[in-house]
Amino acid sequence: MESQHHKTVKTPQETTCTNPFCFFCSINEPSQSLRRTRLARCFKEMPLRDDQGHVLVLSGLFNLAVNQPDDPEFPSLGIFECMAKLIQRGVDDKEWLLRDQNIYIPYYAAHVVGSYTMNKAYFAEKAVKSGVVLPLMELLRGKISWVEQRVAVRALGHLASQERTFEAVALYEEEIIELAEEIACNCFQVVYDKFVGVKERKRVKYHCDVLTRGLGGLDLENRKAEEWASQLQCWSLYLLNCFVRKQRSLNLICTQHFLKTVCEMWGGLANPISPAGVGLIRTLCYTKTGRESVAKLKQVIESLCYVSRSSDDWQYMAIDSLLLLLKDPDTRYQVIDIAALFLVDLVELKTLSGRKRVGEAITLTLLQDFHKIKYGNLKLKSKKAERAIEEIWDLKVERRKNEKLMSEEEMAERKVTVSELKQQGNHRFWCGSIEEAVKMYTKALDLCPLKMIKERIVVHSNRAQCYLMLKKPEAAISDTTRALCLSDAVSSHSKSLWRRSQAYDLMGFSKESLMDCLTFISSRMKSKHTKRRVKIPYYAALMINKQMNATWPFNNARSKLCSRHVEKVEKSNGRDRHADMVFNKKSVPGMPTIMEEHLMDKRRKSRNIERGRRRKGVRVPFTGGPTRIRIK
Template sequence: SSSCSYPDCFLCAIKFSPPDIYARQASFFSELFKELPSSSPSSSSADAIAASSKQQLSIIRGLWSTAMAHPDDPLFVQLGILESMIHLIYKGLRDPVWLSQGENVFVPYYAAHILGSYTMNVERYAAHAVRYRAVPALAELAMGALTWVEQRVAVRCLSHLASYDSTFPAVSAGGVLRLAMAVARGGPGLVYEQFVGKTVDRQLGYHKELLARGSSGEGVERKAEEWASQLQCWSLQVLNCFALREEFLLAICRPEFLVDLPGMWGGLVNGSSPAGLGLLRTICYHKLGRIAIASCGSIVEALCNVARSSDDWQFMAVDCLLWLLQDPSSRSKVYSKAVVALADLVELSSLGEQKKPGESIMDVLLSHQKQDELLEADENVLAAIEDVARLKKRIKIERHLAREDIKITQAAALVLRLEGNARFSAGDVRGAAAKYSEALEVCPIKAKKDRVVILNNRAQCYLLMGDAERAVSDTTRALSLCRGKRRRHGMTSSLWRRAQAYDMMGLAKESLLDALVFGCSSSSISSCSASSDGWDESGSRSSSGGNQSGVNFYVAKLVRKQMQRTWLFREAARKSEMESNEREEDEEQSSGDESGDESEWETASESEM
């Protein structure tokens, strides 16, 4: 088939054959699927075993490629491929002698992968696999009966089976819930322990071949990080299927598990999954879930940070905060943090597929205000509510103002902004920030481009004053206004300054995402600076013009720093190094003066990685 991505596809070879050949080939594959699990070499010699296992692996790899290219086609399912793969998994689990012979060590991995491909989109294929006891076999692999590579594809298949109503009961009865929670928390550490943290000569050869067809070096480690992220994200997808059903929420909403979810974000190697944030959003659908999340202050704080970031799943964090505020049972616990964060987003014109989400945010913030909440609120919350209320009032007033009046107030804001620039250039940063605040009070709401400049200038002042939280607030408000044609003029400065502010706050992931988006934006629009000479109006060097190579240097430096801090295996490497140091200390104490010997079990340190 011209549409098939696999040049030697078994399925295409059958389907595009003449009718008489088609029937013979279909019969051949039907017999093949029956014989694969019980096939044995012609003799017990090492050469015969190696040749037999190599031939079998070649066939299974061909079936794997076919399943990847045509996961929805019913022919091979009808001929018995699912039963065959399930039997091969059980054979690998029950017969360690067979597994250790020749190329057989690869078989359980490919068999589970084939199951996952066929059950990915078609529910009846999933039901067919469940009838042949796929769940116990996959659960055993997912528990780590073999190694982490088989665990990864087993969890992938279980996530598919859990997503269908007809097959979910079989998954829920197999003890998969606790298993998925354990894998979500410990998966990356296991991959580090079994592969990444080992020296090259101690890494299993078939792992390296699966990761990079036998190559070694940085490419293999990068692929291992990607697979570890997938292992974690697929286990979270399994949990997401459980969280959709309220009877399982109590088991999932354990504080020790919930607090880890914001840190499970998939990393840069796996941006297609909402990971821990997606599970938090599903939990927030339910009242019980909202109460549990509201009781964990660190989760609420993490949601506020994601809501004001360049994360692709920003809208999920916003949804969670809005639902928490609208529920009386959780509102009081999240009020002080959520209000301040959401107040910076009230002018968002779009977010994902949502249109004018800022209006919905404004309505939630200003409606159902309780007197006791306002009395107990701190000055930051009160200021945020007052700003939102004043903004809403100014929008109504400006609708009835004449164009000439708007131009007059715009000119007045320009004068104040220039005064702020002069103070900034003279070194009076606090005075400049005060003038920019006055300019914002005067500047028309419709003059969004002017307001973006003022907000960015004031954010720069806050950075220099060490007030990172206010810098995040101003840059987020500026980014909310940067839509359409205004986007490329204002977003680069906002992103870079917010990346710096998050760095000051120790929020590595948020800083990294902003820096990466800024790097992509500034490189593509460096010739489209908001000001012709490459300087911001505050007098600081523009991030979208001027010395672009200097900007790129600092961006690269910040990105490298944050990538090290957000490395998926960072915690596992730290623990491994601590354990290695403790073992060395114990050996030194036990061996007296023999301190020069190296430990046989020494693990690579994080710096070496």
């Protein structure tokens, strides 16, 4: 049966549309003035009429808004008021929402609003005057589902980022802050419970359709769900960031629980342009209240420190945050004992994300009260931090001064000595005397002129390999970071990247290990010395596979869901029957752990024995066996 939208009267010569509100006929009208009049009437009538063709229209508007977000035609003809009324109708009228394909309409409508208000302040102002904020708030409250929440938080973020429309969003300030924090913290759990952890045939059909755009397939659905959950988190943080920039609701945002959680939000590989949690913390560090709140939390400071010594795209944000905390006299001595131990490795960093003299800025910040420390007028809580600051002074001031006074003969002798020490260190390493090799490399670094950058890179990297062999990952990270700071930003020292990836793996920092490993592969592919096609080394592929599984954003959600099922089984059947459910490979997506493999092998063996007995005519009595419960 044809919809009203497509109902036509056919003649032998032509086919004529009889629907006076047909959007597609209006948009194809050759007369510009008549076209605008008809389109304006379509937008006005659409929320008032029931038509199966609305979904096709909304889908078309969605594509136009995404591809041409700066085109002023539709915003000037009443599209925002139309979208606002359609969203509100979907929230208020459940019967209408579930009729035909209307369930798609609120999603597309909110996406259209978000796309048009992304770049143009004028469009954002027009959208607010058309009443889009309240319907978007309804979606943000979860009145339909997480899919609509995603586009609602995106649209509200764009409106809040514009100077002239911020206050319209801020009318719901306290509720928005609470909802955005809740979404940012729980979005992966929600998406897993509602979609990823659900059997394929029991998933909500329209969610599958909007995720894959009709292409379908379980793997594609899961990949898109991970990407969308990551976007949901990142856009929630972006919305919060808009309020922090205005220094609004800082008391609601700067809670210990939220700051500890947000410092671990890194956005994932699906959102390479997102600042993630580090970006929000940096914005907080530009405020007095934010700095005081962040400085009190050791976990947050350590998280910033590890990001500052990694290949994370937002490494500079972590460094900025630490420098802002160190420049404030009220927070400096709360964080310097931790920050100095990490930043000492970055003082020779030249450029980072287009910023020059990053190492010099770190040096000046850490040494601003060095003389007070040196002469005993100021004592830090940590002796290691004091030694780190003294090391910076020696490296950046004393050695530079002494090397300027050296004659050419003394410099030549130093170079020969350094080369000999490095060779001795290499020889001891290959002989298995790792600790002796460390001593040789340390002597070489102490004598090596600062201008011998290539030699210093190699020696730092070699000593890092020794520390890896000695199971001292923190020392290995320190040396590899120094080698990378000295190397060219365009083509980093690949061996140091791989060694730092291994060191982070030993410490259990999967995210940092993964980022270093990916950068290591990228640097190999960009190498000027590579003439033929580069293959990813097997050891690097293994590391990526391991860390991708370890950093899968749904890991915590899956564990919680498994725990809930374990509790249910324990209550009903006792503890003896829950192991098969927890480690059932079919019911839990992802790579099996060692324990999972062990249990699966055990089950296979018992099943094979049972089958063998049956073939021989041995009757096997039913004993109940493990209860298999599948996750829904």
